[in-house]
Amino acid sequence: MASVSVPADGRTGGLLRRPTATTGLWSWVTTVDHKKIGVLYGVTAFLFFIVGGTEALLIRLQLAQPEQGLLSPSVYNEIFTMHGITMVFLVVMPLSAAFINYLVPLMIGARDVAFPRLNAFSYWAFLFAGIFIYSSWFLGGAPNGGWFGYAPNAVLDPTRGMTFYAIGLLIAGVASTVSAINIAVTILNMRAPGMTLFRMPVFVWMSLVVQFLLAFSLPIITVALFQLLFDKRFGTHFFDSVAGGDPVLWQHLFWLFGHPEVYILILPAMGIVSEILPTFARKPLFGYQFVVFSGIAIGFIGFGVWVHHMYAVGLGPIANTAFGISTIIIAVPTGVKIFNWLGTMWKGDLTFPTPMLFAVGFVAMFVIGGLSGVTHSVVPSDYQQTDTYYIVAHFHYVLFGGAIFGLFAGLYYWWPKVFGRMLNDTLGKVSFWLMLIGFNLTFGPMHVLGLQGMPRRIQTYPEELGLAFWNLVSTVGAFLIALSVLVFLVNVAITRRKPRVAQADPWDARTLEWLTSSPPPEHNFDEIPTVHALDEAWHRKYVETEPGRVVPVPAGGSGTEAPHAGEHSIHMPSPSYFPLVASVGILLLGYGIIFGWLLAAAGAVVLLAGVYGWALEPSAE
């Protein structure tokens, strides 16, 4: 059995001893293992999901009846702003990152990512960004200008909230940018022998597209956030119309990022669903190449539609028309994926355990959200819809009904691989139906409310508008969602107590991660598999005797790869403190920008120490 070498007694620069723990709390703090980092992302993201969900419940409570005062207008602004920031940056992105981190190396037959310490840094920086943003509640007020932070409101707001917003998102942006480079290089460079790009699972392809979207869109919002920060902190005039500035510049720079961002939010979930549907249809994904190419197309075109968030700004008919056309065009590759997913299920040997329910739910809910999206692309129609609850309905259908459903599907599907235990399927189904019903009750009526004229971002509404009934229905639905999440948490809790006996491949699936044990060993594969085809794992188990007739390979089983008695030891990258140290430096720097240059200087010193320590320490000892 190949042995994994763990560093014995390395010293770092003569000062700190290199960490060596592989179990226990300290091993989580110093880990550079993509699987542990994936779990860290997942747990942290889920905690933020509960927080963001609580904010949503507060919003729904406030709006359940007309003219309520449960939340004052200024508190309401903070709550809906934080709900948006949380769900976008602290839930969906890191939850996607959890899957990408955990699965991509396994799916391509690698032992880890290209830059393991950088990977750890991305996690810590994300965690600190979240802590930083949330600390604002106690340090002068939370962000209150919407997750989109429009100028001049964001600049002129007298509280510290939007300063926390700017700095917090800058920190999160650094985390995501370096992660994008890391994962892109991993996918391009660390594939197992025989795994050409077109033998990669769709999830890996979608992840690759997402990394490019991140790498090219984050710099744009970085500039915008610096400009906002400077306007607030130093009195610059980027968005100051009196001095000749223009708040519309903020909108352009924000949405140049913001639109690719929504594809960053949905593509990983689409990748997840593209893995799950074939497994439970017991058929290969229909039109693999079309699904891949449409993902790439969505990535490209996604950069060319941002002005559809700005139709009502007054940019003129040429701009509006051009972007209306590009927005209509982007529906095409999206539709291609839908049809390919349907084609995958058509005449499949279908079963519907919980992951499949969520995956099918994704397809259905995403179609609804996509259809409302198409109605927004038409400029005159959007003039009626924009800034109303119709838009809120749209993006929740694609982001909740889409991304969240897809991510839940992934949770149920890969839970046994990660934790060695299957989640209870009955509880899973209960949770699914509660969530499906609750979700549709919450957001379905918002289409109606929007068309009836209910504006967005209002703390209350008058009785006379007749909006009360559907608002109440929506609130009830929200609590059903909460209940479904509670059922999920109960499921997690009772599953933890079960023995860790999950098989390597409980779903009889198609991709390489199912060849490893559940959970996989630290080094992933005793021997890196050689890949001969798409769905390599499936082909090792089954052979087609005649077209359509699939027969198990006699000598193979859906079990772990037989460990080879290789005497070579596998050197894994060693744990390290420095990613954490560098992140702490950035956090202090962030606070220092608000609270004083001395703190900022301290942060810079810690950051430099972290970076130098990291650079001088060998990646493996």
Place this chain on the structure above:
Amino acid sequence: MQEQVGIHVYESEHEATSTGLPNTKLAMWLFLASDVLLFGALITSYVVYRGRSVVGPYPNDVFDIPYTSVSSFVLLASSLTMVLALAAIQRGDLGRMRLWLLATALLGMTFVGGQVYEFTTFYEEGLSLTTNVFGTTFYVLTGFHGAHVTIGILMLLTLFTLSFGGKVGQKDAMSVELVGLYWHFVDIVWIVIFTVVYLIPTGP
């Protein structure tokens, strides 16, 4: 120095990776591509606001083209010394590499020093970060560039220092190459800034 044409240098381009390319170099190029978008946004902000300042000083009031061209020459020269440093380490000449790395760092520091002097002068002439949108966009754009140069200087001096401890040898030509790519990129950005900000004529 003897002419050495087409020498077989230490080749690192056949790594055991799927593309045959080294992870670090691939990562650096992706990073540089992403940095293009960063500077693009800053330059765009500058250009959008050109001519929109409500009060002076205006660009023509403060720009000293001859002075800034000297700065530009300095930065271009530093790109030369950088690539000479790389050529040196690739043929195993540690001593020359140190010389050229130091020269690059010194030229970089001269550039930054020149910028500091230039900005001080502008400030004395009444142009601050908050005077008008020209000051805002100009200082932030050139400030970001200067920060990039400063980080580059730090990396150069680090490589220079490490080379004395026996920690940088011919096999570490990759580190020099990576720093070099970053450095040349920063030079390229200046080429664009010099043209767009200083040379392209502007009204009040």
Place this chain on the structure above:
Amino acid sequence: MEPADTVQATEHEVRTTTPHRGRWARHPSPKEYIRIAIVLALVTAAEVAVYYIEGVADFLIPLLFLFAVIKFSLVAMWFMHLRFDSRTYARFFVLGIAGAVTLYIAVLLMFRTFAT
């Protein structure tokens, strides 16, 4: 680790089997780099010169752009070695540049920057 003969290699080029564009893994010599640098200096001098010359005022902006593109390309292709390296690097870089140019020109158009 390195064979000693690489340091003393002489004028002839050495063929390698690296994944470089099917050509030899040639690197420019220091003399070539210096030549490039001289061209860069000359172009810069030309840029400054046309800034002052009244006669070319009508072509000033296109000329300045041309000069900038020339300098940019020389640094990218020679100093950054893109001319001799795997096309992948150039593709990444060009992707970023093409993307930036497209997006930002669109923004400038929407701000009526080029309107007269």
